[in-house]
Amino acid sequence: MKDEPGSTNLFTKLDSVFIRKEPFGLVLIIAPWNYPVNLTLVPLVGALAAGNCVVLKPSEISQGTEKVLAEVLPQYLDQSCFAVVLGGPQETGQLLEHRFDYIFFTGSPRVGKIVMTAAAKHLTPVTLELGGKNPCYVDDNCDPQTVANRVAWFRYFNAGQTCVAPDYVLCSPEMQERLLPALQSTITRFYGDDPQSSPNLGRIINQKQFQRLRALLGCGHVAIGGQSDESDRYIAPTVLVDVQETEPVMQEEIFGPILPIVNVRSVDEAIEFINRREKPLALYAFSNSSQVVNQMLERTSSGSFAGNDGFLYVSLLSVPLGGVGHSGMGRYHGKFTFDTFSHHRTCLLAPSGLEKLKEIRYPPYTDWNQQLLRWGMGSNSCTLL
Amino acid sequence: MDPFEDTLRRLREAFHMGRTRSAEFRAAQLRGLGRFLHENKQLLHDALAQDLHKSAFESELSEVAISQGEITLALRNLRAWMKDEHVPKNLATQLDSAFIRKEPFGLVLIIAPWNYPLNLTLVPLVGALAAGNCVVLKPSEISKSMEKVLAEVLPRYLDESCFAVVLGGPQETGKLLEHRFDYIFFTGSPRVGKIVMTAAAKHLTPVTLELGGKNPCYVDDNCDPQTVANRVAWFRYFNAGQTCVAPDYVLCSPEMQERLLPALQSTITRFYGDDPQSSPNLGRIINQKQFQRLRALLGCGHVAIGGQSDESDRYIAPTVLVDVQETEPVMQEEIFGPILPIVNVRSVDEAIEFINRREKPLALYAFSNSSQVVKRVLTQTSSGGFCGNDGFMHMTLASLPFGGVGASGMGQYHGKFSFDTFSHHRACLLRRPGMEKLNALRYPPHSPRRLRVLLVAMEARGCSCTLL
Secondary structure, three states: OOOEEOOOOHHHOOOEEEEEEEEOOEEEEEOOOOOOOHHHHHHHHHHHHOOOEEEEEOOOOOHHHHHHHHHOHHHHOOOOOEEEOOOOHHHHHHHHHOOOOEEEEEOOHHHHHHHHHHHHOOOOOEEEEOOOOOEEEEOOOOOHHHHHHHHHHHHHHHHHOOOOOOOEEEEOHHHHHHHHHHHHHHHHHHHOOOHHHOOOOOOOOOHHHHHHHHHHOOOOEEEEOOOEEHHHOEEOOEEEEOOOOOOHHHOOOOOOOEEEEEEOOOHHHHHHHHHOOOOOOEEEEEOOOHHHHHHHHHHOOOOEEEEOOOHHHHHOOOOOEOOOHHHEEOOEOOHHHHHHOEEEEEEEEOOOOOHHHHHHHOOOOOHHHHHHHHHHHOOOOOOOO | OOOOHHHHHHHHHHHHOOOOOOHHHHHHHHHHHHHHHHHOHHHHHHHHHHHHOOOHHHHHHHHHHHHHHHHHHHHHHHHHHHOOEEOOOEHHHOOOEEEEEEEEOOEEEEEOOOOOOOHHHHHHHHHHHHOOOEEEEEOOOOOHHHHHHHHHOHHHHOOOOOEEEOOOOHHHHHHHOOOOOOEEEEEOOHHHHHHHHHHHHOOOOOEEEEOOOOOEEEEOOOOOHHHHHHHHHHHHHHHHHOOOOOOOEEEEOHHHHHHHHHHHHHHHHHHHOOOHHHOOOOOOOOOHHHHHHHHHHOOOOEEEEOOOEEHHHOEEOOEEEEOOOOOOHHHOOOOOOOEEEEEEOOOHHHHHHHHHOOOOOOEEEEEOOOHHHHHHHHHOOOOOEEEEOOOHHHHHOOOOOEOOOHHHEEOOEOOHHHHHHOEEEEEEEEOOOOOHHHHHHHOOOOOHHHHHHHHHHHOEOOOOOOOO
16 A cells, blocks of 8 residues: 655656556456356455446356355455345346446456446456467477376366366477376366266356357267256266367366367477467466477466466466457556546645756747756666757 | 558567567667657657647657657666566576576567657657567657657657557547457547457557646645745646646645645736747647536636637636535546636545545655645545656656556556566476486375475475465
């Protein structure tokens, strides 16, 4: 919350110069269903810390959590400054007609556009945490078992319903040969021979998402898994091979426990493939060679990047989490959240007297005035102007 | 036939090929901008004189010098700004490399206004180029002379595979905005800001909008009227009032107004002589449309000082209006001209209430000998920027961010803030491919003990207050 001092030039040496953090006012947080506590509370922490009043619109899809957020959470906060509003797309649309001073949205790019368009009518700034298809490049120069462990953990966590999960693998046919048995081994290790009975595997949030995912199981060929159970909204940890770029599983964000493998012949081809598509929220590259990892990093763009692992960085509050392009705008976590929900107001407090010093800037002008002013404005040795 | 299609495709391809990535390339562009300013100084001064009757002093101070300063700052700091920022790690990532990498967005659109047509074009351009983007520049068609210089002369100093100037009015700009950009930087009115943001939303393009508002100027009873008059007048009549951060109206008590008026008259005479129209130091209104709009405002309240106008010269005298009602046009729209209305309030509380009933402005000013009064106004209001006891000097400091809030805008720039505005900050974590045993803790099947260990490992190192 502290004022941040700024550096001065010669003309402002006697002034107090600082950046003051101010709350925007009334903030709207629209939260998703996949991590309904985390993705509601973490933005809320920032909004409250920054001194805003908050309207929270939790997801109506994660009904269990919605109830707790609506009925229990307000009891712990000052309700003159905090409210939970409930509803589906129609109610949210009506809510968005109102004016807010900041809107923080987590969800799909499609709805992100709707939110930003509504915000534009009131010139309301926004942070949009969206999604995308997060590529996961696996180099030939790798230990397949290590890669399988890491990719599988991050893919099947929360039954794949994670915006930063690896969405698809890019690797050579040779690597694929080695990866498949390793992935099977990992899946068995993690979830047992009957994953449906493992306590460590999640379920799909609702029927609509389940049906969508079950349809994706028809793409390419099932190499591992492929089972589903409608009564349980269960989809087995699945790996698909022989998928075409045009198939639905390679067109939409999967958001489920299905991992397609797409073949490329080289890291260059992988980079080209990635760059033909929308910038993703996350990008992964696995290789024993740090050069290959760095090449991936240098020649692509994404919200965030991890070499040789999955989204462990979300646990690091010192890095900002956010998208770029279709995967979003703005960022948060830790201090970045506080800053997101604060207006940074530049302040200069000059003494009311000492008018003689200011005289130099007044007309009528002479060459001398001009020179002196130019010099004065440029006088700070590292901050010219 | 879409006039912009080819240009945009060409620039995207150049970006895709990686032309703008190296520090050397970017520095060369910035040096090109520097040479553009240096080699065309007279041409630029002439253009500003033609468009706005800017004096050499104003042109130099508020257009050329500021632009040059930003170029120099960027050149000096480019590599430091481009560097990966390493960040503190937790126990789980101790052996890893964790950093924030700055990346260009890609194809950036800068839409520039007419009031400081060189400064408000070049300063964002410096940031966009320093950050490694390809840039499409849409200068204002209203400041015609500068538009010509920017379209015909500026491109010669930059790599034209990565930079283009497009021309046109509202209709062409609308068509341009249908295209997809990776960032849009707009300076102009709130009304058009909404149009830009709505267009950007269709492509999920992030924006910075530098807009405007009515910037209040509170003048306390506890003041030296002459000092205040000097300071307020200079910032109000600079560029004939066509400044987004100029004090738009004064709030003071009737008693203060009595003392302020003669002081303002004295200041105006001192600055511009007995016949301001013949002073070389007073600008002119940009065009007929703005002139007519301003002339109509002269009918609000009563003219206390000035009030003369000359259509053939687009001249409006430095004017002070009194007895204005909140409902009159002069108190409804951003004035953007050399007219200063005074509105009476009986106390600083009433002033604050008045200010807070209205949209958050781009700038807010408070004059008082009492620092307590100044701080009270600061604390109880919000605005893009704030200055106590002076005008928009805060804008000359490139170490401070410049931007609006609410209807006065979103985002900020100047100095490093420009570079950051035009960069995507990409969180990066580089781990080792080996040492898989350490990861075993996180894999299922799980146990409560393992969970406890993991939670400790995720805690920020050495900071007991960051519990995840």
